[in-house]
Amino acid sequence: MSNAAVTPVDLKRKLTLPLLTLYGLGVTIGAGIYVLVGTTAARAGVYAPISFLIAAAVVAFTGFTYSELSTRHPVSAGEAAYVREGLKSNTLTLIVGLLVALSGIVSSAAVSIGAAAYLGEVVSLSPTLLTIAIILIVGVVAAWGILESVLIAAIFTVIEIAGLSLVIYFGVSAEPEILSKFDTLLPPFEGVVWGGIISASLLAFFAFVGFEDIANVAEEVVEPHKNMPRGIILTLVVATILYFLVVSVVVLVVPMEELAGSAAPLALVFESAGSTASGIFRLIAIVATTNGVLIQIIMASRVIYGLSRQKSLPGFLSVVNPVTRTPLTATALIVVLVLVFATLLPIAQLAEATSTIVLIVFSLVNLALIRLKMKGQQPTDGVFVVPLWVPVMGLVSSIALLMSGFLPI
Template sequence: MEKIVTAKVPVELKRKLTLPLLTLYGLGVTIGAGIYVLVGTTAARAGIYAPISFLIAAGVVSFTGFAYAELSTRHPVSAGEAAYVRAGFNSSTLTLVVGLLVAASGIVSSAAVSIGAAAYIGEIVPVPPTVIAVAVILIVGVMAAWGILESVMIAAIFTLIEMGGLILVIYYGVSADPEILSRTAELLPPFEISTWGGIISASLLAFFAFVGFEDMANVAEEVVEPHKTLPRGIFLTLLIASILYFLVVSVVVLVVPMADLAGSAAPLALVFEKSGDTTGGIFRTIAIVATTNGVLIQIIMASRVLYGLAMQKNLPSFLASVSPVTRTPLVATGVVVALVLVFATLLPIARLAEATSTIVLIVFCFVNLALIRLKRTSPSPSTSVFVVPIWVPVLGLLFSIALLLTGFLPV
């Protein structure tokens, strides 16, 4: 009797993310990763002009955001940036390098935000920050391994809460000190080299607050109708985040004394110092949710990048294994969590944030170059692809290089 051999069908990721969930995913990683943590360190460089630093960072990000919108519809796969570079340069080595840089950005960013989460939690629970950070990372790692729909639903709920926290900062700051509305002219910097040097240098840190929108490209295989959903999700994320950032940072620098704000790991809580225990406690709870959410989504992103690189044969195949129970890449998730633990316990938040910004800007340069090459050498894409003019990735490349160079400016 002939033995029948049944081929084992590999377990695939599930398409569960609609436009609202994808946008909340992008907002969750963007907002939670930066604004709750880095306003203080940005203000330490730019002073009261920190909102301008955030506007500069938003401008840099927007051009690359449009480039991602086209590339994510040309190649809607996990480890998107690596796929874009492979298509643009046809280089396995460069593809692997870019993919690893993207994963590294998620890992280092998660470490930075976990320190911010520990700072907010430490104001309530008298436990050493390192112990808190480790606990946050481990708990979030379990959430990330649970399942994409479940983990992103949790992230979506957290995102709505953290956006409510930012609106609370704006509302309380203005209501507690209505005179700040008449002081908005103070946010306009003079045309002095020393002043603008600090503003531009701070833009590299402010850029960290926008890190996140590109992560949507790395869950492309789990997005419903990616050709329509991905561009819309990217645009909505950048628009909403930019508006919220400018308003929040403006309120904070006008309300909080600069000596208290500069360098604080929990800067937004300073707005509520005179509010009493109830309001301050509510905000600290929201801030904990927001920063924890940032760690969660970055871990999800980094694990999908490792999974995608393994699927593209650039990393060992065991990283591409998907659990038939959770339908998530458990091995890749475990590797990411372990690395986040290492970085969170070894480096301070400012160095982690600046390292993340630098890594992401390098990736942006490669992504914009890849799109420029594709537009010059490839036939026009199908009508299902979102197309931008070639000057968009050119400006995205130039602005990314310019912001990278700000890292060499004296602080």
């Protein structure tokens, strides 16, 4: 047997900072902001934008934790590598890696059903058939190549951002006087008001989940020691600005009684804009949901690949195709699992569990960095370093959000 036949093929470093940031935005901006505005407004009223700022501040702690760990260990299945290094537990390492992959699988399945529902308004096929078609087509794109698939995802992300920009534009165009009303978004110092704002911020948090997926393409990033922290931070900054502006416009333009009860709150801004604008926004929603499926499949396949490379899963799952330079076996496995979840299992309940999964992972990742710092393990040159209190705050805030899910609302 020739050496070429047994020499493993590595993933290809093709992701520059702009592509990495668009990847992060693509997986962060999506269903959350498109559907959560009404729910947060039901709790926080016109102060919903403040809830999103609070959520951003909470997520930022874990974001900075990921920034350091992703430069200490720029590998696929990053969370698993972080936990192995910090907590020295092979069992926890495997559990964390599988939890991250599971969150991507469940999210892909749920979002693919949403994409099929939007597409079903244009194509008269059964929802199940449309769901299967979307997953298979997206799976082929994910297997095609990291540069090609992320370029497509980047284009879709730009379209998503354009959709949110349309919300801002049409909202301000419809009622220019709202520009003078931004001061009404500042809440008074009253316990009842802030209780609603804090409660809504727990919902708004889930609109930011996704930035952590950047860690799982680290082996395909150009100059990861520089670009990983920059990509994570830029993703959170851009998402926060977009969310604040969008939510501010929506709560100032749409009557609160309509907004609080709406499952598609952003569409309410277009009610007076005519059928053309509404149709464009509907197409953007299809693109946004399909993009979510693509990026989550890429992420989950890299986690499985990384766990295999780390000897936590069978070796055949880390085989990289020499032509596409992607882990075809791992990608195929993820696509099959997404199909199973999307067509056979109660996706709504599983999707709710995704939030819990993510918060458990956040808690363990923050704990891993705390342990590394307390043991005095010095990072190598070029590593992005944060002070100890950052992962401590990340751990506390993640546990608090996790526990809040068990409290009655």
